[in-house]
Amino acid sequence: MKKTLYILRAFFLILSFLACLLLNYVVEDWSLLLVVSVGMSIAVLVILVDILLEGFSLRGLSAITFGLAAGALISYLLAESPLFEPLEQDSDLAENLFLTRLALYVICMYLAMVIALRGKDEFNLVIPYVRFSPESVETSLAIVDTSALIDGRIAAICETRWFGYAMLIPRFVLEELQGIADSSDPTRKEKGRKGLEILNRLREIKHLDLRIHESDVPSRKAVDSKLVYLAETLKGKLLTTDYNLAQLAEFHHVDWLNITELVKAVNQEVSIGSRLNVELVRAGKDPGQAIGYLPDGSMLVVNGGKSQIGKEVRVEVDSVVPSSGGKMVFASLKPNLPEIQADL
Numbered sequence: 001m002k003k004t005l006y007i008l009r010a011f012f013l014i015l016s017f018l019a020c021l022l023l024n025y026v027v028e029d030w031s032l033l034l035v036v037s038v039g040m041s042i043a044v045l046v047i048l049v050d051i052l053l054e055g056f057s058l059r060g061l062s063a064i065t066f067g068l069a070a071g072a073l074i075s076y077l078l079a080e081s082p083l084f085e086p087l088e089q090d091s092d093l094a095e096n097l098f099l100t101r102l103a104l105y106v107i108c109m110y111l112a113m114v115i116a117l118r119g120k121d122e123f124n125l126v127i128p129y130v131r132f133s134p135e136s137v138e139t140s141l142a143i144v145d146t147s148a149l150i151d152g153r154i155a156a157i158c159e160t161r162w163f164g165y166a167m168l169i170p171r172f173v174l175e176e177l178q179g180i181a182d183s184s185d186p187t188r189k190e191k192g193r194k195g196l197e198i199l200n201r202l203r204e205i206k207h208l209d210l211r212i213h214e215s216d217v218p219s220r221k222a223v224d225s226k227l228v229y230l231a232e233t234l235k236g237k238l239l240t241t242d243y244n245l246a247q248l249a250e251f252h253h254v255d256w257l258n259i260t261e262l263v264k265a266v267n268q269e270v271s272i273g274s275r276l277n278v279e280l281v282r283a284g285k286d287p288g289q290a291i292g293y294l295p296d297g298s299m300l301v302v303n304g305g306k307s308q309i310g311k312e313v314r315v316e317v318d319s320v321v322p323s324s325g326g327k328m329v330f331a332s333l334k335p336n337l338p339e340i341q342a343d344l
Helices: 002-026 032-052 058-079 082-089 097-118 146-151 153-159 171-181 186-203 223-233 243-251 259-266
Strands: 141-144 166-170 210-213 237-240 256-258 275-283 290-293 299-303 312-323 326-333
Touching: 002 032, 058 097, 082 097, 141 223, 146 153, 146 171, 146 186, 146 237, 153 186, 153 259, 166 171, 166 223, 171 186, 171 210, 171 223, 223 237, 223 243, 237 243, 243 256, 256 259, 275 299, 299 312
Parallel strands: 141 166, 141 237, 166 210, 237 256, 299 326
Antiparallel strands: 275 290, 275 312, 290 299, 312 326
């Protein structure tokens, strides 16, 4: 993108220089040095304004355009109203009529522009993924929060092409993620860095429609409130692993996508006799036991697996016990099981 901008700016400077030469050829009384100096100074000034407006979004531009148009219309209606008839009839005051109308135009256009900018988050005209009705855009939106990026599983889901949404990441989510990555707490820093790695991984997925939403929501202070408001405004769904945020979205009648529920739905059901591979992470309560976890988060207790902690082993399920958190699976080591017999 930056390379393209540099090429466009260089092309603009070349066109400006050629225009100066053409102007000097048409108007022979003007010196070449004067024409080139003034013309190129104006061209450089335009590029400087372009650089200053680098962070200005299309939404802001559409809001300013609408504000200027509305202000011009209001000032025109006021200027042509009967309120100014006494000024036209009085010869002494008629001289000030032009200045009065000019001031009215400037004031109305300024106020309308400021009001439009302040309400630009409710002003949806130009941005392609902002719609007046759900039927106007075919691609559905999924607004991603920080927890979904830190979780990381969304990248693997997108790589499988099962994710049928345009993924929208607000700028304030990126700023929150950067803040977590810069935290002095090692745990938070590690989570933040993982989220940034997942973000870069998502950018490398060519078939994924990934968009960055530049506009903030100044009327909301908390990030959760901003996300819910944005999802509601853009008619999108909220992609999160945060239960509290999901409940807040439900309260505002905003649909949300839960990665954890998706993983649970696609995981194979574990039953007695199932054979699978699992990584043992710590010792169990009873002697010789080791603990591992299934992809859905269920605890798996392996009898006689203490010596294999830190390794991935093959086990066979002995029993499945329901628990308050879901289920607990008990299994035994089966190191000699052929690879083709493993269920997972």
